Amino acid sequence: MSKKKETVAMLLAGGQGSRLYLLTERIAKPAVSFGGKYRIIDFPLSNCVNSGIDAVGVLTQYQPLLLNEYIGNGVPWDLDRTYGGVMTLPPYQAKTKSDWYKGTANAIYQNMHFINRFDPEYVVILSGDHIYRMEYSKMIQYHKKQNAACTIAVFDVPLKEASRFGIMSTDKSGRVTKFEEKPKKPKSTKASMGVYVFSKDKLFKYLIADEADPSSENDFGKNVIPAMLKAGERMFAYGFEGYWKDVGTIQSLWEANMDLLGDAPKLKLLDPDWKIYSRNTAQPPQYIGENASVRNSIVTEGCKICGTVVNSVLSAGVEVEEGAVVRDSVLFEHVTVKKGARVYYSVIDERTTVGPRVTVGEPDGGKKGITLIGADLNIPGRVKVPSGCRLDDDALLGLTHPEGGADA
């Protein structure tokens, strides 16, 4: 069996994802739950496998324990290979120096030896914070056809949102003429998806140069891509059409979950040709009670629903007791909603209990947006958690003596 792989994928999973606040206090962003039984990283990993890429390095740094455990030996994604497969790559101590990953480019720089083991022609760089289905193999084909040094996947965004992204300007052939990171006055609507295909030799050349530059932040978007453009390398934008969502904020994470619902969901999980794989445990089947009402929702194993669940996404082992109402919300694993409690427009992290007759959020969503409740909390009965707030241990103390409690 040949040990050479045409393509190696490197997945940047070290980011903290600070705009997800409480959700990423103890876990890295790619390990955040999504869609009832997935974690964000399942999407790029499944895309790799479905695209025929079977050598994947996952670069971890921030809170890696859960992510390491989750990826394990890669069995769920069929990435437990004798040669290749998935491997987590934490920062390490070398003979002459040791360093944290200083930036996205430095993280790849420090793992060039890993890439070299497979002697690949191409390296795909991915980030672990987007929800999308994408056939990387088609993009690599395009990269080959253009004889490019680097191909950047782009997604057409509304002009008013373009200043949140890295924006590409291209000529008629698709060749990138200009790249601006979060421009104030965007000149194009082609936003970088954080998916790059590099020809390996070019990538290494610019990584080594970047590392030698003490003023560089060692970041792909800020340093490596502009340097390559400046040097006149052949760089192309690869237009992607389909579902793609940056889930870097609570609002967008909630929206992406809501996109799974409905008669014609924007993101259809059930696709036999492009399965999204995940690591699951064997939990008992979900039980829907005598007086329950579950509508326009997705629910997974281990759940017990005796109340009302509408427009919501429930992860494994969630319990909704009699008379409780959950609407327009995302509940992570083993959340319990006690009798008579009401949960509206909220994201609730793992193992939290919402006490009896508690109200979280407002039925119309309120003006302040999605309510976020941290993990392992026990919200005492009858309190009211206002919409748009972020509830953690400290904030919880302030709530135990409510002045305007639900029934006070």
Added chain:
Amino acid sequence: MSTIALLFAGAGNSVPELTDIRSMASVPFGCRYRLIDFTLSNLVNAGISHVAILTQHNYQSLMDHLGSGKEWDLARRNGGLDILPPFFTVMGPQAGVNLFTSSLEGLLNARNYLESSSEDTVILSDCDTVNNLDVGALLRQHEETGADLTIAVYRMMVEAGNRNVEVVRSDGTGRVSDVYSGNDITSGRKDVSMRLFAVSKRVLLNLLTDVSVHRYTDIVHDLLARGAKKYDFRIYRHNGYHRMINSLAEYFDRSMELLDDNVREQLFRVPGRPVLTKVHNSVPADYKEGSLVRNSLIADGCVIEGNVENSILFRGVHVGKNTSVENCILMQDTTVENHVYMNCVITDKSVRIREGRVLSGHQTKPFYIGKNGDV
């Protein structure tokens, strides 16, 4: 004390409808399980890491389900899961022509396998019972009492002459005096065998020598009942839920019992003793606007657009619009189209019920539709 378990996967064909295409051990049960999952999980939860499965007929689906044993943490370098393929009988006129016919004969043929194993205690068990038996406690008792054999029993009302159970008679100290079945049974509350026992390997091999000398054939009468006269056999009484399945009506009834909170607590929610099974990569269940689901167990991968009541839906079942599914068991990938009414129906895998059909059985005689059926 170290323990190896030997399971009889060929045993039992009391539900011919379901075992036509599979062994009883791999009969689908409770949305996502196969019957063998209960026994196998009980063993693994007791820390047993060496399990051999003796196959007989139709074992392809069973092997597919078990795979390498990884889901039960039995993919081990040492011990782990062994599947013993079936072999020809050496007894009677059918010698060398037909497959072996009894569990006891199967056991005789596994003698070399057992002898070469390093463990000193053997658990022998059928794998078509539904329970969450604390095998760890049974083994601890077995060791503490120093018994030669400890058999799991369950106390229940039996009718005289019940052909589906074996009664274990014991004295006040738990020592077994007799094991009997059939016409010998009188009605009353009795300890019935759960068809699982732990036995010291030395005693088992002695018993097997007697068996082969006398050409015995019956595990209950020839091994247990005869052995109890000679050795120290004891009972271990299980107090939780326990069921056997002896007919399609019983399969239906045992399935519906899972809708009871109490039963699910005793079966699935015992701390430290989860029921493990092969995990598939299904999407979460999707309850569409306009669906109404009441008192039902639903597996992942289902899409529900209509009404479902008092039913058990396995993975990937689709229930169409304006359709009513009541008191039904729909196995994997059953599709029920729009405007269908179904009551007391069991559909096997990949059945299709076309638009507008009306199907009804009765609790005592559920209507069964075989695999790939198209109505």
